[in-house]
Amino acid sequence: MDSIINFSSISDYNSFNNNETLHPLVSIVDLSKAAPRKDYKMNFGIYCVILKDTKCGDIKYGNNYYDYQEGTLVFFAPGQVVEVNNNGEYYQPYGKALIFHPDLLHGTTLGKHMEEYNFFSYNTNEALHLSEKERKIILDCFSKIEYELEQSIDKHSKTLITSNIELFLNYCNRFYDRQFITRDTVHKGVLDKFENLINTYINSEKPRNEGLPSVGWCAEQLNLSANYFGDLIKKDTGFTAQEFIQSKVIDLAKEKIFDVNKSISEIAYELGFKYPQHFTRLFKQKVGMSPLDYRNLN
Structure with missing residues (x-):
């Protein structure tokens, strides 16, 4: 060369x-x-x-x-x-x-x-x-x-x-x-693989040790560029890849919140948030109430 x-x-x-x-x-x-x-x-x-x-x-x-x-x-x-x-x-x-x-x-x-x-x-x-x-x-x-x-x-x-x-x-x-x-043949299964990737990640110890998964990291795992991956997910779901990741994290958070033996801060750290207030802000934005208010619904 x-x-x-x-x-x-x-x-x-x-x-x-x-x-x-x-x-x-x-x-x-x-x-x-x-x-x-x-x-x-x-x-x-x-x-x-x-x-x-x-x-x-x-x-x-x-x-x-x-x-x-x-x-x-x-x-x-x-x-x-x-x-x-x-x-x-x-x-x-x-x-x-x-x-x-x-x-x-x-x-x-x-x-x-x-x-x-x-x-x-x-x-x-x-x-x-x-x-x-x-x-x-x-x-x-x-x-x-x-x-x-x-x-x-x-x-x-x-x-x-x-x-x-x-x-x-x-x-x-x-x-x-x-x-x-x-x-579709080329892209078939990308969304399923993405969903499985996120589920596996957030249900492991990685969030506590490495933080929340980024769009760039997910794209790399799927052998796609970040922008192409993001555009493909947006076309398939109507949501950005970041919004998709956040929705999965919030779904898991809803389950964890009802464990009264853990504080909201502990749950935030487990989910990969560096600062609990960032978790509280995102939860309220997506759910319409604070994590503590959501826990008190039970």
Whole structure:
């Protein structure tokens, strides 16, 4: 594996793929113009979304490979290091890529809520798989952005370009919602596994010793990124993963509260709360009364 290739600017990525730089902060890249390549690593300082048109190397992020097939989209954010592996053989990449620098977003509507597009931090086996109809919509979005890049830059350019990027990202949100439903075989059992994981954890000694389970920890146990996992649980249940964990903890708390040999503080510590007042606050928020009032109902 060669040394890491740093993509700090739009021109860096364009040069690597033999594309002309029409705008210093954004580009639609035709990957078929790139020279044949083999295994390499990329360090992104820009946002990059790749639409794959054919088999062109396996993309690895962290310790695992993307579920990355023909007709899929993958998303990379600044700060990510990604490896492409083709077993040392040269291959010709095909497809399109949208790249844009974080500086493009300053002062724009998109810049104010860019962090809401969680799929930029999805990890392994979490690529967006497109239907042919969806692929055409994505290419149409790319085409609109490319059209603007081919025009002379004027006072409208930035607004039109970022608005079309936002439209593209909103379509990706819609298509991911569809994927959470249609890829049931891949996601089958995640909620059941999550529920079993929480039940096993909170009924052990771990809460007292290690505290409450975090969403990140649960996602890691299920081999999913925290954001992908959180979005999947929200789509399945209507609740955030954190709310789901809290509901399980409160259900167990309701049982424990009727053990009059234990104080409310002792129960709080057993459940993983560092401070009893935090337990009392959450209990009252979820149940509508304090733990002590709930105990006195018996």
